[in-house]
Amino acid sequence: MSDNSQWFTESSEETGIGFSLKIRRKLHEEQSAYQKIEIYETERWGNLMVIDDCIMLSSRDNFLYHEMISHPVMFTHPNPQRVVIIGGGDCGTLREVLRHPTVKRVSQIDIDERVTRLSERYFPELCESNEDPRAELLFIDGIEWMQRADAGSIDVIIVDSTDPIGPGEVLFSETFYRACFTALGTDGLLVQQSESPLLHQSLMQRMSADMRRAGFDGVRTLSFPQPVYPSGWWSATMAGKSADFPKARYAAMQELQAMRYFNAAIFDGAMAIPEFMAP
Amino acid sequence: MSDNSQWFTESSEETGIGFSLKIRRKLHEEQSAYQKIEIYETERWGNLMVIDDCIMLSSRDNFLYHEMISHPVMFTHPNPQRVVIIGGGDCGTLREVLRHPTVKRVSQIDIDERVTRLSERYFPELCESNEDPRAELLFIDGIEWMQRADAGSIDVIIVDSTDPIGPGEVLFSETFYRACFTALGTDGLLVQQSESPLLHQSLMQRMSADMRRAGFDGVRTLSFPQPVYPSGWWSATMAGKSADFPKARYAAMQELQAMRYFNAAIFDGAMAIPEFMAP
Numbered sequence: 001m002s003d004n005s006q007w008f009t010e011s012s013e014e015t016g017i018g019f020s021l022k023i024r025r026k027l028h029e030e031q032s033a034y035q036k037i038e039i040y041e042t043e044r045w046g047n048l049m050v051i052d053d054c055i056m057l058s059s060r061d062n063f064l065y066h067e068m069i070s071h072p073v074m075f076t077h078p079n080p081q082r083v084v085i086i087g088g089g090d091c092g093t094l095r096e097v098l099r100h101p102t103v104k105r106v107s108q109i110d111i112d113e114r115v116t117r118l119s120e121r122y123f124p125e126l127c128e129s130n131e132d133p134r135a136e137l138l139f140i141d142g143i144e145w146m147q148r149a150d151a152g153s154i155d156v157i158i159v160d161s162t163d164p165i166g167p168g169e170v171l172f173s174e175t176f177y178r179a180c181f182t183a184l185g186t187d188g189l190l191v192q193q194s195e196s197p198l199l200h201q202s203l204m205q206r207m208s209a210d211m212r213r214a215g216f217d218g219v220r221t222l223s224f225p226q227p228v229y230p231s232g233w234w235s236a237t238m239a240g241k242s243a244d245f246p247k248a249r250y251a252a253m254q255e256l257q258a259m260r261y262f263n264a265a266i267f268d269g270a271m272a273i274p275e276f277m278a279p
Numbered sequence: 280m281s282d283n284s285q286w287f288t289e290s291s292e293e294t295g296i297g298f299s300l301k302i303r304r305k306l307h308e309e310q311s312a313y314q315k316i317e318i319y320e321t322e323r324w325g326n327l328m329v330i331d332d333c334i335m336l337s338s339r340d341n342f343l344y345h346e347m348i349s350h351p352v353m354f355t356h357p358n359p360q361r362v363v364i365i366g367g368g369d370c371g372t373l374r375e376v377l378r379h380p381t382v383k384r385v386s387q388i389d390i391d392e393r394v395t396r397l398s399e400r401y402f403p404e405l406c407e408s409n410e411d412p413r414a415e416l417l418f419i420d421g422i423e424w425m426q427r428a429d430a431g432s433i434d435v436i437i438v439d440s441t442d443p444i445g446p447g448e449v450l451f452s453e454t455f456y457r458a459c460f461t462a463l464g465t466d467g468l469l470v471q472q473s474e475s476p477l478l479h480q481s482l483m484q485r486m487s488a489d490m491r492r493a494g495f496d497g498v499r500t501l502s503f504p505q506p507v508y509p510s511g512w513w514s515a516t517m518a519g520k521s522a523d524f525p526k527a528r529y530a531a532m533q534e535l536q537a538m539r540y541f542n543a544a545i546f547d548g549a550m551a552i553p554e555f556m557a558p
Contacts, residue, residue: 007290007297009297009299011286011299011301013301013322014323015323016300016301016321016322016323017298017299017300017301017323017506018286018288018297018298018299018300018301019296019297019298019299020288020290020296020297020298020299021295021296021297022290022292022295022296022297042295043292043295044293044294044295044296045295061477197504198340198504198506223504225476225477225502225504225511225512226511227296227477227510227511227512231504231506231511232504232505232506232510232511232512233504233506233511233512259554260553260554260555261553261554261555262554263551263552263553263554263557265550265551265552266551266552266553266554268547268548268551269547269548269549269550269551270548271544271548272542272544272545272547272548273542273544273545274539274540274545275538275539275540275541275542275545276539276540278542
């Protein structure tokens with residue numbers, strides 16, 4: 001950039017990519033007990049949250065990620081009533097999950113309360129369902145919580161975590177997946193953000209293998225655009241106890257309001273596996 | 280970037296985005312009769328071609344664009360024998376089109392011969408079919424050529440152009456689409472790269488409207504990931520003379536060799552229209 005002060009840049013030697021957004025000003029910066037959190041006001045992308053120098057979300061394009069981490073798994077489960085979100089402190093996933101009328105209770109478990117407090121201030125639209133009586137916000141360790149959860153008590157687990165470095169690393173492990181497997185009911189489904197199909201294939205393969213070792217017989221990856229993440233192309237990996245996933249509830253998809261990306265055709269399209277990822 | 284000399288950056292005030300690739304060295308720079316062409320060797324993305332400061336392609340990810348600008352339209356036409364590529368001087372689209380056994384003749388018409396000569400040197404894998412006896416490489420004005428083409432003589436026109444500024448601008452016009460309409464046979468199809476679904480919605484809407492005004496009753500947009508283009512998410516718009524497109528030739532898709540992204544499921548998925556783009 002010709003004037004570094006006007007752009008926020010996330011760059012990586014490993015991927016050889018830099019991604020920059022033009023900013024107006026830094027709105028906030030703090031070192032929480034777990035990570036460095038920065039908030040910027042950008043020129044064209046609304047507000048921007050950065051954790052440990054990695055872009056987490058912008059106002060403009062987070063709808064892609066939040067809709068795609070939530071609705072595909074929710075419509076694949078036959079009747080998701082009890083949902084747990086691990087991570088997801090910005091509350092965007094929580095908002096999407098609460099759009100589902102089947103849901104009776106959602107626990108959002110993010111270890112860092114500061115992410116949620118800052119999201120309430122700088123991304124209020126993502127937090128508009130935080131007062132829903134079905135929602136419970138916990139600021140504790142997600143792995144410990146999962147290990148203590150009653151066996152078979154959860155329908156859907158959504159792991160909406162940071163990258164597999166720092167506090168999020170332990171969420172990409174067979175140990176954690178085993179705890180999820182036990183906590184899920186027979187029809188239970190787990191979904192986790194799984195990085196870029198182009199840049200992180202080895203991570204995706206390891207995740208799938210770890211999920212299978214933890215007992216999940218069905219594993220499926222879906223992908224979607226996410227401009228502010230490296231390569232602009234992101235994925236989520238879904239795991240179920242049976243080799244075959246149940247038929248998605250297409251009729252219910254038609255009832256969903258306020259979608260900006262997701263619909264039934266997008267659901268099907270996201271499941272398409274590029275040739276280079278084919279098993 | 281902390282060290283500007285090691286990164287090539289394309290940035291835009293209009294989109295508020297900067298995208299950078301880490302480079303080892305500049306391999307070539309020239310001002311052709313039409314545009315400035317630069318070639319870089321990157322750290323992680325192979326070689327990089329830049330025209331008038333805009334990234335055109337990298338060795339690593341151009342397969343996404345080249346497969347998706349070519350195969351969806353080729354498999355939608357019932358029997359594509361005569362194909363014309365307008366632009367496409369890097370020859371990657373030509374290579375993909377020539378994979379189709381139905382093809383009898385392909386004319387690639389790019390006004391700037393220097394793009395092809397540099398591609399032969401720095402992207403030889405894209406040029407490996409240039410000597411195919413079915414291929415004709417012309418370095419002349421594509422619009423004039425199209426206006427003189429025999430009526431009804433072409434099955435598929437692929438407009439693989441630069442952005443709608445500079446030499447590529449005239450290719451985004453009703454006048455040009457009218458010439459294409461006349462040159463195409465009854466089953467003829469036109470496809471053109473149509474920028475980012477997230478960033479360039481008004482352009483896409485204008486293109487579709489211009490195509491319809493030029494006589495095309497069927498217009499359909501498809502999208503795909505393209506990491507080195509702004510937002511990492513790109514599109515192509517396909518136009519046909521009838522309101523309904525023919526059923527795609529799915530069986531023939533299974534025969535296609537050497538694909539890295541495209542397959543039948545990707546074809547269907549690319550046609551899914553995000554909610555925010557729904558008419």
